[in-house]
Amino acid sequence: MRTAFVVLLVFLLGLFGCSSLTLRPADFAWPVEQVVKVDSKGMANVMRYSFTMNVKPLLFEETGDSTNVARWSIRVLRDQRGFYFLTADGFKHVYVFKQADAELAIEERILIAEQGISGSALNQRAPYVELVRDGGPAVKLSPDGIVEGGSK
């Protein structure tokens, strides 16, 4: 009997240890976008949130050039759910990334304008992110793509 009790106890403790702990809700939204200069090594440092990332692969993906990177300023905004939206003047896309283990993993490439976006800026419009630009209407974005106002 005593042995059975001990076995049951060990089993229950093991069960609790394996179950996940969830903190909900969590709001990751930044109030305003951060505009960060890319350094010569391709690193973009978001000082306000103490967060650094290598954007070389992103610039290569968008422009096909990963050498001349220091001229870029990247616009970054994190939405309510924690996805990072990245774009820049001259980009055709807005890129959506999710946080992973010491990396940002691509979630979605949202095509905005084939000829490139000018005068771009990201605004927080929870639960969405709004992209404003010259010569086109504002576009509401979610991590899955365009929600409203897009013209591809």
Add this chain to the structure above:
Amino acid sequence: MRTGLWFLLIGLLVSGPALSQRSERAVVDAFEGRIKGLTRAIDTARTVQECAEISANIDALEDQYRPERDLLDKALYPDDFVQTMQKVRDRLKVRQADLGVVETQFARITELELRVVELTEQVSGLTAENAKLIADVDRLTQNISLLGTQAVADQRMIDSLRTVLKKLQQNLSARDKLIFALVDSIFVQYGKPGMDLTDLEKRGVLAKLERRDALTSIKRAIAENLYLLESTALKGSDFAEIAQQQKAFQAQWQGLGPKLAEVYYTEKRKKNEVALVDSMLARWAAKTDERVWAALGDLFREKGFVLEPFADGEQFTASFLKMMDAEVRNDRNEQSAVRMKLFTNFDTNLWIPELKTGWMPTLVETGKLTAGQVEQAEEKVEEWRRAVAGISWITYVLIAAIVGVLAWVILRLFVWKSKPAKQGD
């Protein structure tokens, strides 16, 4: 509150089309930039007047960005909107204490500075409105001239142009007053005339005048008044008002010009600015004179009287007296009835309603005629009146009445004297 509304209005005018698509980052950056600018100004302030101006600017900034408070509360770090504003005010207080600024003096000057801010906004508002009116005048004038070549210009269009011109004239007059009140409020803060200011104070006044675009506003006011004078749709009566407006402006400038000159002479680059205003003002005065005398000549022609050409008060008086003399002497040998008709026409259509009650007082007021010249003209008109009137029917009636009364008295005396004689018989 009113300041906030003005800023909102100006903001809407400037960024209206882009308002729906704006970058919130840009709003935050602009606010932070303004805060940095104020902080720098506080750190370099050297006089109580500079502190007062900064204080007024802090108030204006707070009013302007209050509608963005939610955004700024989230975006500013580590402080929120209210804390950020408070920190700037605290910094200014510390600076004031360092400079030994007396609180009552600061309060009085701040009040004047707020008035300057308010006046600046009103001037800007009227300037924007005037620019729109001027565009309307150009468009209407062009339309009328196009119609004029094709057919008769539409009367409604001419009326519209006159309405717009009238509004422009009123706005110009209102803005002229505001500009001088603005410049005056800046000088009053220092509590002494321009020549008694120290070099530091003069530089302070100059910086304030420049920030408020005071001299630019004065130059713009003269240029726009000159523009108004060019309009062909103005009527004679408009010129009387325009002449008064020009005179008032000149009088104000005579009061403030020397003070401004004193301040502007401190900087080599701007030394000629005041002289430029003087020359613009002289051009305005000459143009006003030219248009006023031309309008008066047109008025005489319109009413059927032709004067010899005149371009100033002396020439006008000579020309007017010459015409009167010719009428008094009856150079054309006209019959009494014709002369009477002409004088009545002059008296009832031109002299009394236009000249005596309208033009003459204005011309005297604006210094274009002297009171003596007006008296001469009045005497000549009376002389003409006497010459054409001869003995009027009233005179005949009066004589008849006197003769009648005398006859009656004599008759009564005769009857009274003859009664006792009859009794004696």
